[in-house]
Amino acid sequence: xxxxxxxxxxxxxxxxxxxxxxxxxxxxxxxxxxxxxxxxxxxxxxxxxxxxxxxxxxxxxxxxxxxxxxxxxxxxxxxxxxxxxxxxxxxxxxxxxxxxxxxxxxxxxxxxxxxxxxxxxxxxxxxxxxxxxxxxxxxxxxxxxxxxxxxxxxxxxxxxxxxxxxxxxxxxxxxxxxxxxxxxxxxxxxxxxxxxxxxxxxxxxxxxxxxxxxxxxxxxxxxxxxxxxxxxxxxxxxxxxxxxxxxxxxxxxxxxxxxxxxxxxxxxxxxxxxxxxxxxxxxxxxxxxxxxxxxxxxxxxxxxxxxxxxxxxxxxxxxxxxxxxxxxxxxxxxxxxxxxxxxxxxxxxxxxxxxxxxxxxxxxxxxxxxxxxxxxxxxxxxxxxxxxxxxxxxxxxxxxxxxxxxxxxxxxxxxxxxxxxxxxxxxxxxxxxxxxxxxxxxxxxxxxxxxxxxxxxxxxxxxxxxxxxxxxxxxx
Amino acid sequence: xxxxxxxxxxxxxxxxxxxxxxxxxxxxxxxxxxxxxxxxxxxxxxxxxxxxxxxxxxxxxxxxxxxxxxxxxxxxxxxxxxxxxxxxxxxxxxxxx
Numbered sequence: 001x002x003x004x005x006x007x008x009x010x011x012x013x014x015x016x017x018x019x020x021x022x023x024x025x026x027x028x029x030x031x032x033x034x035x036x037x038x039x040x041x042x043x044x045x046x047x048x049x050x051x052x053x054x055x056x057x058x059x060x061x062x063x064x065x066x067x068x069x070x071x072x073x074x075x076x077x078x079x080x081x082x083x084x085x086x087x088x089x090x091x092x093x094x095x096x097x098x099x100x101x102x103x104x105x106x107x108x109x110x111x112x113x114x115x116x117x118x119x120x121x122x123x124x125x126x127x128x129x130x131x132x133x134x135x136x137x138x139x140x141x142x143x144x145x146x147x148x149x150x151x152x153x154x155x156x157x158x159x160x161x162x163x164x165x166x167x168x169x170x171x172x173x174x175x176x177x178x179x180x181x182x183x184x185x186x187x188x189x190x191x192x193x194x195x196x197x198x199x200x201x202x203x204x205x206x207x208x209x210x211x212x213x214x215x216x217x218x219x220x221x222x223x224x225x226x227x228x229x230x231x232x233x234x235x236x237x238x239x240x241x242x243x244x245x246x247x248x249x250x251x252x253x254x255x256x257x258x259x260x261x262x263x264x265x266x267x268x269x270x271x272x273x274x275x276x277x278x279x280x281x282x283x284x285x286x287x288x289x290x291x292x293x294x295x296x297x298x299x300x301x302x303x304x305x306x307x308x309x310x311x312x313x314x315x316x317x318x319x320x321x322x323x324x325x326x327x328x329x330x331x332x333x334x335x336x337x338x339x340x341x342x343x344x345x346x347x348x349x350x351x352x353x354x355x356x357x358x359x360x361x362x363x364x365x366x367x368x369x370x371x372x373x374x375x376x377x378x379x380x381x382x383x384x385x386x387x388x389x390x391x392x393x394x395x396x397x398x399x400x401x402x403x404x405x406x407x408x409x410x411x412x413x414x415x416x417x418x419x420x421x422x423x424x425x426x427x428x429x430x431x432x433x434x435x436x437x438x439x440x441x442x443x444x445x446x447x448x449x450x451x452x453x454x455x456x457x458x459x460x461x462x463x464x465x466x467x468x469x470x471x472x473x474x475x476x
Numbered sequence: 477x478x479x480x481x482x483x484x485x486x487x488x489x490x491x492x493x494x495x496x497x498x499x500x501x502x503x504x505x506x507x508x509x510x511x512x513x514x515x516x517x518x519x520x521x522x523x524x525x526x527x528x529x530x531x532x533x534x535x536x537x538x539x540x541x542x543x544x545x546x547x548x549x550x551x552x553x554x555x556x557x558x559x560x561x562x563x564x565x566x567x568x569x570x571x572x573x
Contacts, residue, residue, distance in 0.1 A: 006525045013511065020500055175488055186500040193495035195506070215569075259492045260503070266488035291488070415569045438495060446498055450506025454513025455557075461521050462561035 001043040002471070003253045004206050011040065012257060015162075019261055023184050030153050030180065033161065033261070040162040041125075048124040051089075052160055058085060059134040060155040063141045067149045075142055082138040090131045093123055098333025126166035128330060130159050132292055137173040139296055145174040154180045163254040163261075167247070167473040169268040169288035176263070184262035191446060193438050194259035195453050201252035202457060204245035205471070206464035208419055212242040214465055216411050221388050224398035228407025232398060234420060235411065236381045239388050241423030243472055244272065247286070250471045273380070273427040276361055276372045278348045281380060289327070298323045304352075316352060321345040336386045336395055343383040517557045519549035 001008050015036045022029040038049050062082035069075050137158065140146035150158060154177055164171055220227050220235035227235070251268040258265045268288050275281035282290040301319040321342070328341015355361060364372065389395035430436065441449055515522060519542070526542035529535035549555040 006521070013507065016507065017504075020504075023500075172488065188497040189500060189503045190492040190495035191498045191503045191506060193492050195510075197491065255491050259495075264490045264492055267491045288488070413569070414571045434491070435494070442496060446502040446506045447509050450509040451513050453506075454510035455517055457510070458514055458518040458521070458558050459561050461518060462558040463565050 001040060003250065003257075004202050011036075016260060020184075020186065023186055023262075026183055027153060029184070030157050034153065034157045037157065037160040037162040037165060041160065041165060044125045044166075045122070051124055051127075052130060053156070055086070055089065055130055055134050056156045056159040057152075058082075059137050059159070060150065060152055062138050063149045063155070066138060066141050079138055079142040083135055086131050086134050086138075090127060093127055095329075095333045129168050129170060130165065132170050132289075133159050133173070135296060136170070136292070137177075140172065140174040146177060150177050150180070161258075161263075163257040164265065167250045167254075167471055168286075169251050169254065169265055170292050171265055171288070172292075175266065179263050189262060190259045192441050192449060193434060194256040195449060196434065196437055196441060197252040197256035197259070199453060199456055199460070201249040201256065202460050203249075204252070205249035206460050208423055209242045209246040209249065210465050210469060212238045212245075212416065212419055212423075213469060215413070216416050217242055217388070220411055221390070221394065221398070224394060224401050227401060227410060229402045229405050230409050231407075231411045232401045234416070236385055237420050237424070238416065239384050240273065240377075240381050241420050243384065243388075244269070245423060246472045250473060271427045271429070271431070273377050273424060274373055275376050275380075276364075276369055277355070277358075277376055278344065278351050278379075279358055280361075281376060282344075282348070289330075293323050293327050297326065317349040320349045320352065324348060331387070335392050336389055339392070339395075340383050340387040343379075343386070347379060515545075516549065516554055519546040519555050520558055522546065 001011060015033070019029055019033055019036075022032055038052070041052060042049050059082060062078060062085075066075050066078045066082070069078065137146070137150070137155070141149060150173075157180060158171075158173060158177055161171075161176075216235055216238045220231060221239070224232060224235075248269040251265075255265045255268075266288055268286060270284040270287065272281055272284035275284050298319055301322060302315050303319060304316050322345075324341045324345030325338060326341070328337045328339070328344070331337040331340070361369075361372065385398050386392075386395045389398060444452070523539075523542040523546040526535065526538040529538055546555060
């Protein structure tokens, strides 16, 4: 069940009505939202609801054991086991066939080919996201950032809550569980902003991302050898805009839906293509993942220092490289994702080495900052080529195509150019644009806003191509 | 109890922080109006959705109802809203350099 469909619209209206009808009764409301979330997940494959339940139960039991223990060594052991088990489940579903395939290739190249059979493992939708939520729960309890363990019902809902279940944003246990413990307030629904987020998300996904994908990106990345340099360049830009619009649309809609149900989600995107440097980029792109990786991986590895063990000068660069490589691998079991993570890790390390004082970049003259933004964007685009390509061969063919300057423009049309230019220009709108839009919308009473939202949704549906492709991040 | 590797506590930025709050009654009314407007202006999409339902007695009923609704909306001219948007975009899409 995809967000921009009538099925989801009807599902949401039902959930909204019943959950607010139960707002005076805390546990029944949580129970209903949990049941609705499992129903939402069952639309993809009901069998994976068992996995979702098992993940919730396992992490809840570990959480209780961690919280109940006063022995620091035992607590550490328990959290280690909990994280390892979460990662083992993720690894089993996500990476088993990849490592089997790589092992087959290695043995073949060594002349010791063995026919190791693939297992028909289907990747459960959203497994990375609910695994990260599980890890966040046990680690936050271990660290004390979450002061009391969740009840089992709260845990079930925290892991399965349908707006963020399949593609985030990654919501920290310490941030979300206190919201689940507290009663919702029927007088505190941030409706105007929520509706604006949902509308903006629908437009980005249904119109911008879908057209860019179907009219340009999919065609050019499928057969890059058939296109000239200019088409390849604009297909790269198109993909940069497409993936931003696709993913940020999902999280905007998720944030809006959660807000209408009385919950607050963290920001996940902040105009990433206006970033000056890679540290800046990762504070603007998929913020909930990058901050998760920072707090649950980079800092435990030692962070900017040499770690608990010492002060090796290269430790920061090693930690950055390891974090970004694992971040790349998290996206998928393919060398293209590892290279994507490697490029980001290397560029982050380079930036840390050459420009250790981040604030100094903000004091650069305008032209230097503009140049820095353009350079950052193009390096991000270079990494996107690996991220989007079907395999390494296609990525290299795509890059080689930049040498064929003689071919004219085949794929780029004025319509696509406008979508790309508009998508990039939107990155430079004022930071408080949503607050400005909200102020504008608030000139009308809320019911009139609702009527306009209905008309706008019909207009967006009419503008988009027929059918809705799944969100890109569902596969991760 | 704080573990040895706890990062500095950072409260995540919430998008809806500072946004205007409404009571449930106004929000319900707004959503009902949004749904109503969508049903009126998007009758074609409603018919497409009903036609794509798995075949069965309920879907037959839905298709029949959505079909009659769409015919009525076409008759009074409201269904042209969505069609107009689509045609406008198709004309622009067909443009070449």
